[in-house]
Amino acid sequence: MKKISTKIATFIVIGIIISACDAEKRIPNGKQRLTKNEILVNGKASKSEDITNQLYQKPNSTFLGYKLRLNLFNLATPNPDSVFQAKFINHPEKYEQMSKWLSAKQVDRLGQSFWYLGIDNFLKKTGEPPVIVDTVRSSKSISKIEYYYFNKGFFDVKASYKLDSISVKKAKIKYTITTGNPFFLDTLTTSIKTPALDSLYKTRVSSSVLKSGKQYNTKDFEDEKERITTHFRNQGVYNFQPNYVTFDLDTLNNNKKVNVNLIINDYSFQEKDSTKTEPFKIFKISDVNIYTDYSATNNSNVFADSTTYNNFNLYSHSKLKYKPKAIADAVFITKGGVFADFKTVLTTRYLNNLKIFNYPTILYKIDERDSTANSLIANVYLSPRKKYGLGTTFDVTHSNIQDVGIAGSISETIRNVFSGAETLELSARGNIGSSKDLANPESKFFNVSEYGMDLKLNIPRIWFPFATEKIIPKSMIPSTLVSTGLSNQKNIGLDKQNVTGVLAYNWNPKRNNTARFDIFNIQYVRNLNPENYFNVYESSFTELNNLAKTYNTNPDYVDVNTGDLIIEEGTSGFANDVKNGTIVVPDPDYSIISSIEERRIRLTENDFILSTSYSFSKTTKTDLEDNTFYQFRTKIESAGSLLSLVSNAANLPKNKNGNYDIFNLEYSEYVKTEFDYVKYWDLSKEKVIAVRSFFGIAIPYGNSNNIPFSRSYFAGGSNDNRAWEPYRLGPGSTGAVNDYNEANMKIALSAEFRFKILGSVKGAFFADAGNIWNVFDNITDTRATFDGFKDLKEIALGTGFGLRYDLDFFVVRFDLGFKTFNPANEMGKRWFYDYDFAHSVFNFGINYPF
Structure with a gap:
């Protein structure tokens, strides 16, 4: 019975789809649906978007060649009220029978319900009615086309259209355009009555948009008006407006040349009932x-x-x-x-x-x-804001650590706190989240949490003992940020406390450029639960435990019930015995055990970072709707160099590792640089190509032979290579042997083709390439290190597709990535070996990945 019901339902769905696919079912008799606009320019077919945009009628939109929106519209009942009336109003017995279950008022309201009316309204709104051929609009399109080409300098353009019937209810329109030869600018002269304006014009005449020999374009004349107006008004001509600029065009020579005379008359103004003129003044x-x-x-x-x-x-x-x-x-x-x-x-x-x-x-x-x-x-x-402002936030988040998170904060802002336009902000924040990847012995859903407090003081100038106006003038809108914060995290099972402090300068060298100089950025990271390391990093424990079963000779290190090393006593005891020679193992296994122990120490030791950095970014993006722009960001950071300079100068003693301590803690010393470039191309019709390239490297030296976990790189995740989960790609060709894989060099390249599917639903095809490697640090595994350009063959490639839902204020994103080239596989199995749904990765994200 169940199989029969399934078959019946399938046939019903197929029948609905087939009936909807009759694209002409809603075409009135005597009318035709427009199927195609064919455009011929000077005898050649053209698909120019600029010309197509001149047409008042375009065929119904398609998705991958399928008229999705038209067929959705055809699924809707033309007059849903009649269906309800036919079922109930025109059949009193059914009406009375339904009234026994519902009240008469509720039965009457059924006609306005989603089932009878709402679903049809939804289909009509989401769908697209058939485009009916309208010859009046075709004639208007001809006029618009001729106007378009005329403004491009084709003064002799001729256009016409012809209607071709394909069937009784289908037709296409063929537009034929003959442009003729374009006109070019020839002699350029000026007639500027006010001498002061004439002199000002001549100082910038080389910047004129109009050039002799350039093809005529109406837009150039408008741009020239704006250029002149901007120049004059920035030089004191307060009363000047673009309408004072006019052009006298001479095309009488019939040689496809246009002589241009730029005319600027005197200032005209109304005084009582008369109009007067006088020369423009510089105010x-x-x-x-x-x-x-x-x-x-x-x-x-x-x-x-x-x-x-x-x-x-x-x-x-x-x-x-x-x-x-x-x-x-x-x-x-x-x-x-x-x-x-x-x-x-x-x-x-x-x-x-x-x-x-x-x-x-x-x-x-x-x-x-x-x-x-x-x-x-x-x-x-100036209208002051309130001195005190209370703010709250609530967010549902997704990150590379959290599958889902709930975050909130409350802040108090005090404006003009020291009477110098400073702004002080005190805030408290909290976050709880869930991650299936974390050590979670109690199987709690919310296994990630963080709470903290921050204090930020913004000073609207460079706060420095000496004058900085000559270096960073106030026209760059400089400001100083002083901040400090304290947070407590429960994340990957180790749990951390973070104390931060920042003194930074911000300014805008140009309109769309931003710069930031961190005089110092202090971060102290304290691990609260280091003994939980092997519960979190299970792969490291498994590898160490397997070796212990072969070489361990101390029964106190082993759990008698499971036969496994006891965490923390057994793991640390066994590793220490191997390192000090109490337990002798062969060199290959000794190297593995030493590497496991070094990684444990690095990831569980407390970190002190004192860094200085400079960041610069530039964008050509003008607004949220701009889809043709580029964005460049770079950063260089140096940590620990000042502390080493002081330690060397003061001849301070070194610890047993041969490094300097501060507060009984080895500080980090490294130099780090990053480059990030994003470029968008608008292909029109809501189609966009976006690419991103990223390179980052952090090199330890002096007091360090590795990079702190918080400053290292990882690969994979919803904003990186989407065919791999976070921390599951690399380093190199290792195959992500650790639970959380990171390194100190990263290359990432991404490309995405975005397009509209239906209303606010957008689609995308993407390709992500990249990897992470260890370089110039204490990692010796050749599979994980970058030893030269030959290791670029270890760049992983992921491809896939995704859906986006645009909510205006943010975009919800779903991506499915497939491992196209996996450098961790053996030779011969790297290309498309894991290219299937079983090895694909589903990503959920907020906003676009780049």
């Missing part, structure tokens, strides 16, 4: 007034406090709450200076970046005290 700033507590309600009140600082006039309706220097430093409009738009923009950015005011307003007015009427008063209106 200077006569006063800068800063209103520090402006609001619509107190606008007319008398000011209770005011002061003048460096020619800035500061006013307040109550006692002035800010140090004048802190506010004046944020204003780039200066008394006696020439009016400039860029100074207004820079001032707005700086004041907004202080985070103690709402978005500022800057207005100019003519100074009536100046008889020549070429002076401006700049009024800066």
Whole structure:
């Protein structure tokens, strides 16, 4: 019976799909569905996106050649109300029978339910109605095409269309375009009435968008208007607007040449009932007034406090709450200076970046005290935010450690804490999560947790004993960050305490560039549960335990019930006996045991890191919708060098390992650098290609022969090579022999093709390549080390596909990765050997991987 029901259900689903696949089922009689737009430009077929975008009608969209949205629309019932009426309203006996189970009111409401109405509305909204051929729109498309080519310099363009019937209810439209030869710019002249503007124009004439010999393009003329306007307004011409720039074009010679005369007339203004003109003036700033507590309600009140600082006039309706220097430093409009738009923009950015005011307003007015009427008063209106602000956050997270996590925080922000526009933030945070990969003897779902407290002080200038204006001018919007934090983690079974401290400078060298210089970044990591190491790193325990069964001679190290080494007494006792010669083992196995013990010590010892670093990033991205941009990030970090310098100078004693201690702890010493590059290409129609390349290396020296776990690299995971789980790729060709595999050099390359599937659902095909290796440290396993370019053959390749759901404020991502090239396999089994669903990796992520 169960098999018969399954077959019936299958046939029903197939029948629904077949009926929906009749793409013409909703086409009215006498109408035709548009199946294709064929475009011929000068006799050649064209698929140019620019030309296609000129058409008012386009065929129904497809997904992998299938008209998915059209068929979804066809699944919907055209008039779902009639179905309900036919079933109940027109059959009183059924209505009465249903009313015995439900009330009459509830039966009436069934017609508005999801089953009768909602599902059809959903299919109509998600789907796409058939595109019906409309010749009126085709004629409008012809006009738009001709206008498009005319603006590109093809003044003799001709276009037409022809309707080709494929069947009774299907047709295609053939557009034929003959462009003719384009026109080119020839002689360029100017007629600028105001002498001052003529002089200003000549200082930047080489930057003109219009060049003799360049093909005519209407957009170039608009760009030239904007260029001239920007230049003039940044040089004091306050009244200038783009509409003052006009062009006289001469094409009468009939030689496909355009003579251009750029015209700028005098300033035109209305005075009473007449229009007057006069030469443009270059305005200077006569006063800068800063209103520090402006609001619509107190606008007319008398000011209770005011002061003048460096020619800035500061006013307040109550006692002035800010140090004048802190506010004046944020204003780039200066008394006696020439009016400039860029100074207004820079001032707005700086004041907004202080985070103690709402978005500022800057207005100019003519100074009536100046008889020549070429002076401006700049009024800066500041509306303070509340001094105290309480903030809370709640997040559901996913990371390379946590399969799922719940995080929350509460913070108190104190603005203008020292009257110098500083911002102090005190916060407490907590997180609980679940990870199936962690040591979890009690089988608790929430086996990961963290809680901590942070203090951050942001100072809107470089906090330094000496002046830094010449090195980092205030136009770069510099700031100083002082922070400290304490956290307690229960993560991979070892559990940690972290104490951090940072003094960092931030600034923007250019509009889309950011720089950060960490004077010092202190991190102290204390392992709270080091004796749990072999419960967490089970593969290391298994390897050590197997060797102990062969060589161990001390029965006190073994659990009599299981025959395994006792953790911690047996594992450490056996390893120490091997290292000091009490238990003699052959050299190969001695090396393995020593390596296991060295790794245990490295991952369980407490770390002290004192580093200095410089980071720089640049992006060309303009907004969230920009899909044609690149982003570059680099960082160089040096740790421990200052401590070694002091230790050497002070001739401090070294410990038994030959290294220096601080607070009875060996500090880390290394140099680390990273390069990260991301590039996007917008292919239109919501198709995007994105690539990423990453290289990072950390080299230990001096006081260290390895890199701390917190500063090392791993491979795999939802934001890395998605065909491997986190920490399960590499190093090199080792095959991830440890439970958590990391190294000090990493190469990562990724490419992704993103496309729209249906509404907010997007798809992607991706390829991820990369690996990690050990280099210049104490790892000697040749499979894990990078010894030259020949080891690049160990770069792993993962490919796959994924789905994304765009929620506007973030993207939920699901990816399925397949091991395409696995360097851990033996030769002959590396390509596509594990390329199946059994060895695939499912990844869940928030937002795009890069």
